[in-house]
Amino acid sequence: MDSLENLIHDCDQMPKNGVAVRSGSGFFEDDDLGWCLFVERLATEDDLQENHYLEEVGEMIWMTAVEIKFCPYCGEKLVAAQSESPTDDFGYFVHIDSSSWLRKRR
Numbered sequence: 001m002d003s004l005e006n007l008i009h010d011c012d013q014m015p016k017n018g019v020a021v022r023s024g025s026g027f028f029e030d031d032d033l034g035w036c037l038f039v040e041r042l043a044t045e046d047d048l049q050e051n052h053y054l055e056e057v058g059e060m061i062w063m064t065a066v067e068i069k070f071c072p073y074c075g076e077k078l079v080a081a082q083s084e085s086p087t088d089d090f091g092y093f094v095h096i097d098s099s100s101w102l103r104k105r106r
Contacts, residue, residue: 009035013073018042021071021078024092028065033092035078036065051099061099067092 007023014021018040024033040063043054047061054061067090070077 009071009076009078011071011074011076014071021068021073024065024067028094033067034080034090035068036092037068037072039064060096062095062097064095065093 009021011021020038020040021035022038024036027036027038041061043051043057043059043061045057048054048057068078069090
């Protein structure tokens with residue numbers, strides 16, 4: 001298995017916060033999942049004031065992950081971290097939104 005450093009892609013053009021390119025198999029525990037673009041919104045101090053279900057700064061409010069083959073920032077082709085997904089099985093995506101359930105939970 002590759003080391004953690006090999007499962008995270010970093011480039012100068014990538015935003016410093018809220019965006020990451022890393023192995024989806026490492027995050028979702030799916031050996032056939034390749035590289036994913038992760039975009040996330042983390043709680044700020046203002047969010048804690050507005051939503052009392054949030055407990056700490058940095059808690060995930062929502063996250064979207066999309067399987068990718070190239071870095072959208074530098075264009076580098078991303079070599080498969082675990083195994084190469086078949087062409088017809090490519091394009092996995094997920095959106096996790098914790099904000100609405102946190103507000104509705106009572």
